């Protein structure tokens with residue numbers, strides 16, 4: 001029998017939009033108002049932007065053509081910057097793994113250990129890398145060691161969390177199969193949990209290398225090694241043509257690292 | 270002589286009445302003795318209801334029962350993958366209930382366990398998965414990945430794979446196997462373990478009937494050759510009768526019959542599948 005739309009009664013359709021409850025409506029309102037006030041207080045104004053335009057254009061004008069005379073010294077310090085990123089990331093990854101094992105709910109040896117290691121990882125992650133750099137500059141002095149340490153800590157904060165979550169998300173059955181035949185906890189972790197989490201480890205590690213490359217540039221601004229300090233000096237001396245060379249080469253480095261990492265990701269996973 | 274239970278102390282759940290003063294006397298051919306085993310889950314109520322079961326060496330046993338009868342819970346409880354609420358278990362002359370973690374591991378290493386599915390680590394090779402069976406006796410990285418294993422262990426693992434007819438798939442990734450192949454690899458891993466008893470929880474329930482029959486015949490044949498006792502659960506009466514010498518029927522968490530398979534008939538089966 002053909003269904004006649006006129007006759008058949010439609011089941012009750014849900015509303016297009018659910019009406020918010022009063023408390024959530026109030027919350028939206030407060031959030032919206034706060035966003036508006038924040039924009040207001042930032043001091044942004046079209047007027048100031050217009051006034052600033054000539055000086056920006058003057059700067060852009062002096063930036064081009066970039067000064068290539070110091071390209072080789074810039075190249076070297078860019079290499080040093082990248083090496084800081086690589087060293088910090090590698091150390092960070094190596095230290096993340098044991099910490100992540102303690103911080104993964106399904107394999108952590110004890111709830112107290114779990115909470116403590118989760119807390120440590122969160123602490124590493126929530127303190128900005130620039131703050132870590134400032135601390136390490138004071139501790140070990142100016143130079144790439146401070147930057148490398150800052151990146152290491154930052155990487156532990158990032159990889160520690162994502163490694164732990166990757167291990168928590170693994171299928172428990174293969175590990176239980178090993179548990180049932182008397183395998184040790186370490187055996188289970190290394191032969192059933194980590195192999196399943198491995199693609200995710202690679203993914204997080206590559207992301208953290210990209211992140212470290214970008215932040216290694218900024219860390220130089222506080223004297224923690226790398227090219228950042230040269231950018232700051234060039235800017236302070238109004239050598240915008242040198243600055244533009246530095247900015248462009250940083251841009252190239254980040255681009256290369258991001259593309260290489262995308263390629264590796266597709267290759268390995 | 271002191272009762273072992275008294276010596277070790279009573280930190281684990283024991284029968285409410287403290288009924289198990291003396292463990293049953295082990296007969297020489299006894300493999301496993303279960304008395305008064307109880308387990309309930311908050312969500313499911315009573316799942317094992319005073320189960321009593323004796324297993325004998327060299328006698329293969331099928332545990333039959335409808336879904337939810339408690340077969341898996343019973344098998345897992347035997348090696349305390351599930352912690353029973355009460356009761357007593359003697360396995361391979363060892364009182365199971367009071368074992369500490371490391372003794373329990375030792376005991377488990379003597380007992381193979383094949384699950385219905387997801388036995389294998391998906392991203393590792395078949396060979397690595399078989400080598401994992403040696404974790405029952407070898408500690409450390411050499412038992413984790415085939416690349417790190419000694420030549421002896423690798424050769425042993427290949428022999429085990431040959432026994433299940435899958436030597437040609439040694440380097441294939443475990444997640445690229447068919448269901449039947451995965452279960453055969455799980456059997457190879459059990460062989461690698463060299464157990465004295467093998468428990469299998471519906472080992473072919475997720476395979477199609479043809480593959481299921483193939484795997485069951487292979488499994489029982491290998492266990493017979495190795496002189497290892499096989500205890501498996503199934504909801505297929507045909508498998509129970511064909512592959513076991515003894516059939517134990519479960520229903521509602523209790524054992525409703527326990528017979529030689531020759532003497533098991535239709536009426537027994539009706540008792541486990543009919544509604545209460």
Ligand SMILES: Nc1ncnc2c1ncn2[C@@H]1O[C@H](COP(=O)(O)OP(=O)(O)O)[C@@H](O)[C@H]1O
Pocket residue numbers: 310311312313316334335336337338339340341342343
């Ligand atoms: N971990 C668990 N938590 C809660 N209920 C469970 C758990 N394991 C099993 N059950 C319940 O116990 C009953 C018996 O399950 P099971 O032993 O798996 O039966 P079978 O293997 O015979 O199908 C079922 O009702 C099931 O829902």
Ligand SMILES: [Mg+2]
Pocket residue numbers: 340341342470471
């Ligand atoms: Mg089951």
